[in-house]
Amino acid sequence: MYTIKTEDFNLEYTLDCGQVFRWDRDGDWWTGVVNGAVARISQNPETGDLRVDSSLDEAFFHRYFRLDDDLPAIFRQINKDEHMDIAINKYRGLRLIRQDPRECLISYMLATASNIPRIKKNISMLSALFGEEIENGHYSFPKVEALASATCDDLCECKMGFRTARIIKAANAVANGDIVLDELFSLDYGEAKNELMKLEGIGEKVADCILLFAFEKMEGFPVDTHVEKIVKAYYGNDPYFEGNATKSKIGNWGRHYFGEYCGYAQQYLFYQKRLEGLI
DNA sequence: TGCCAGGCGAAAG
DNA sequence: CTTTCGCATGGC
Numbered sequence: 378m379y380t381i382k383t384e385d386f387n388l389e390y391t392l393d394c395g396q397v398f399r400w401d402r403d404g405d406w407w408t409g410v411v412n413g414a415v416a417r418i419s420q421n422p423e424t425g426d427l428r429v430d431s432s433l434d435e436a437f438f439h440r441y442f443r444l445d446d447d448l449p450a451i452f453r454q455i456n457k458d459e460h461m462d463i464a465i466n467k468y469r470g471l472r473l474i475r476q477d478p479r480e481c482l483i484s485y486m487l488a489t490a491s492n493i494p495r496i497k498k499n500i501s502m503l504s505a506l507f508g509e510e511i512e513n514g515h516y517s518f519p520k521v522e523a524l525a526s527a528t529c530d531d532l533c534e535c536k537m538g539f540r541t542a543r544i545i546k547a548a549n550a551v552a553n554g555d556i557v558l559d560e561l562f563s564l565d566y567g568e569a570k571n572e573l574m575k576l577e578g579i580g581e582k583v584a585d586c587i588l589l590f591a592f593e594k595m596e597g598f599p600v601d602t603h604v605e606k607i608v609k610a611y612y613g614n615d616p617y618f619e620g621n622a623t624k625s626k627i628g629n630w631g632r633h634y635f636g637e638y639c640g641y642a643q644q645y646l647f648y649q650k651r652l653e654g655l656i
Numbered sequence: 657t658g659c660c661a662g663g664c665g666a667a668a669g
Numbered sequence: 670c671t672t673t674c675g676c677a678t679g680g681c
Contacts, residue, residue: 395662489663495679496662538677543664580664601662623671624663647662 381427381435385448387470388420388427394648396590397474398484398497399504399518410504411441412477413517443472455635455642460611464645473644474590478558479551480518481591482573485583486547487540502535524548543578550576566594581628589640598631598639600624603650610655 392400392407400409405419416431418438429438439445452465476484487503488496500518507519507527524532525548532541550556556576561569569592573584582599589597600608608627612618617630635642649656 485662488661490661490676491663491678492661492680494681498679536678538679539664539675540677578664582663586662599662602660603662621671651662 378428378430379435381429381438381444383420383425383427383442383444385470386420386425386427386442386444386472387468388418390468390471390648391442391474394468394471394644395493395651396644397476398493398500410511410515410517412437413509413511415512415515441475443475446472448472451638451641454638455645457634461635461642461645464649468645468648471645471648473595473641475593476591477518478561478587478591479521481587482547482551482558483518483521483524483544485586485590486544486576486578487537488586489540489578489583491540499535499537503532503537506531506534521548521551525552540578543576547576547578561588561592566596569594581625585628589643595638595640596632598628598635598643599647600627600631601647603647604631604643606655607646607650 388407389402392409393402397409399411400407406417407419408415408417410416412433414432416429416433418430419428420426421428427438429435448470456462456465484496484500487499491499504516504518507523508516510516524545527545529541529545532545535541537544551558556572561572564572566588569588570581570584573579573587574581579587582601585597585599588594589599605622605624605627608630609622612630612634613622615630615634617633618626631639631643
């Protein structure tokens with residue numbers, strides 16, 4: 378057990394906002410499986426200090442929770458209007474998380490046309506069946522090799538529906554080197570997005586999630602059904618849309634309007650919509 | 657019960 | 670180019 382000092386970090390918002398699917402809260406403590414290890418974390422609401430019980434060290438969580446991001450500087454860039462001002466003040470401390478690329482890829486392919494409780498259940502089942510048991514009842518996220526050698530029948534217990542075949546194909550593409558994920562880090566946003574979208578089951582939205590959450594592409598602006606509704610409600614009259622705010626236009630608008638850190642803006646809007654609906 | 661879900665891709669207009 | 674549908678299943 379050890380302590381991590383933090384500033385401008387809110388554990389609850391960061392783990393609850395819907396970007397990660399393997400953390401659960403029990404009272405003051407969050408328990409999750411990350412990087413093949415179990416971790417338990419709580420936050421002192423007065424000081425912001427984290428208490429951490431895990432074999433993973435402080436450096437790992439510093440990187441995982443993006444404590445290197447200068448949040449006030451990011452806020453100054455994305456705080457373009459009263460909507461964002463309200464969201465970032467209310468949910469201040471929500472940080473993006475640096476996810477494992479392979480886990481993020483599979484998780485967001487699985488998230489298409491689903492909902493967060495169901496996604497969490499699917500991933501939990503997938504890990505129990507194809508991951509490794511770390512502690513009693515806690516399983517690591519499956520390696521792509523384990524998913525690549527599975528069949529649709531093997532995966533039927535996970536109830537992933539039409540997503541099952543796509544995930545097996547993508548796992549094969551990663552496992553046999555048809556796509557080399559680590560190379561995406563050195564590509565720019567547009568190039569990396571094109572590479573991801575070559576995989577069946579990855580369109581603009583899923584690609585943006587993966588790029589934002591796992592590949593350091595902060596200009597990812599995922600436009601799902603919630604963000605589409607928010608932007609139409611708050612910003613639909615912006616002349617940029619010429620009266621027709623399609624999903625693809627909304628993504629480009631978000632990058633243009635919020636700038637370099639639009640991915641942070643998207644996540645604050647998304648979380649606010651989930652908790653409060655349209656205001 | 658029926659609608660919709662952190663969508664995508666093929667088909668049709 | 671834009672719009673419409675089917676997909677497989679469960680949460681609400």
